[in-house]
Amino acid sequence: MISKKRHLMLWGTAGLRYGSDAELPGTARIVLADAAHLAAVRAAGLVGPHTVVFVPGDPDEDTGPQVVNYGGSLSEAGAEAVLDEAFYLQIQSYGLSEYMSVAGPTMIRIADESDFEVFLHDADRALATGEFPDFLTNPIIQLADLPGLGATGLADGPRQRLYVAADGTVSVSPGGSPLGRLGDPLTRLEAAFAETGVSCLGAAVPEDVRRNALADRPWLGRYLAAVDAIRAMRARGVSPVRVSGFGGRLLPSMDGVADRTDPDLPLVLWTATSAYVHSPLTGRTFAVGHSAAQTVEAFVACGSVTEAAGHVGRERVDRIIADFDGVGVLTAVAR
Incomplete structure (x- = not known):
């Protein structure tokens, strides 16, 4: 059984290889910014028997799928989220992470175009010199939204993960392009995702900028694999x-x-x-x-x-x- 922490990290990264959740009903992992939206996502058919829903504070009900309470924020850079008062997850923007001390598990997000430019600079330097960012290869660091950064072979989309913002906007991630509104069924969200392509960073980085940068760097997926490998070595x-x-x-x-x-x-x-x-x-x-x-x-x-x-x-x-x-x-x- 996958732990709550593992589900949360998979939601942040879209880290399962393709097909892993495709045959299950509903969405595998959903994060709500507002607990009042729990009933609506259930009514829309987004919640299946295997769905894990992360809900801020105390949910209205605790029956059906696994509902995980969290405190703090899972979307805001510079914030902290806590599960069951035992697991603390820092959320940091990529551009500031080099200057921040790491006190525990941390998820790094591309929050805007400036963050994306720093990410590309670090990748270019690693390719040319072999020097990888120290903070990014720390074993307790995880980079979010990997499909939007050049990782391939990872499952992403409304069947794998969803984020419902406080205003009811639905996307696959906090930095993703809007796919619909609270109450939209899964089929409508899937159709919107198919039309926009990889959209997990669409609200943070202009899609033409992101796509052009990745096209110029077809090796970014290998760079991200190398980052994972170095993390594994540092952990040992x-x-x-x-x-x-x-x-x-x-x-x-x-x-x-x-x-x-x-x-x-x-x-x-x-x-x-x-x-x-x-x-x-x-x-x-x-x-x-x-x-x-x-x-x-x-x-x-x-x-x-x-x-x-x-x-x-x-x-x-x-x-x-x-x-x-x-x-x-x-x-x-x-x-």
């Missing part, structure tokens, strides 16, 4: 760590080979004394020797056995494929 006490394709390579002969953009491809990470292969598809990380990591790096970046063999030799490529095939790490690599 491994830091600082380098990521292949971001500011350099572990294998010197690969320096001139451009990285690929598929965010599902494995990532090679290393320190001066250790190396790792991280699978974004499974979330698993494997400790390997530098030689094995270099072989994975060559195979993933080149995308073919023949080209990779030109850097490390055919025998090493064949051996690393055989070693990792059993755990599914290289399944995303075309051969």
Whole structure:
């Protein structure tokens, strides 16, 4: 069973891979800014037997789906939300997060176009130099609205998550484009979402600005996967760590080979004394020797056995494929 905290973070990020909630009736996760709206979202058919509804203060009723009380705000940058007086979640805007101390779990939002520009600057710097933002790779930090920032393969839309503002406006997230009004059925909200495309940041960043920026940076999904991988390493006490394709390579002969953009491809990470292969598809990380990591790096970046063999030799490529095939790490690599 997914915990309340996990449901809340999935609501904020749209972090489930596609199809995860598509077959369930109603919306998987709903956050209300006003408790008085609970009856209306139920009457509109947005609440199914598996729906989790986050309601400020004390809800009018506690039957049916799981209703989770929260205090504070889940939408306002600089605010704090609390669940059951036990879990505190800070909400911060991206642009200010570099200057704020992290005292506990924090969700970072793109609150406006200025935040978006800072996010892009940080991503560009990471690609060029290998330097990732320290605050963003903290294990207790989570970036919100990932589909709007270049993440692919994540489920988003009215069946996955909804936010109902205090004035009754319905969107998939606090920074999302309005999809309708309180009382609208799920079919109408889904139709509006399909017409607007990825709209989880539409009210915070002009859509043409966002789309153009992502089109210019087809590697942003891989950047976000690298951020997740570094977070996982820091949680294990491994830091600082380098990521292949971001500011350099572990294998010197690969320096001139451009990285690929598929965010599902494995990532090679290393320190001066250790190396790792991280699978974004499974979330698993494997400790390997530098030689094995270099072989994975060559195979993933080149995308073919023949080209990779030109850097490390055919025998090493064949051996690393055989070693990792059993755990599914290289399944995303075309051969």
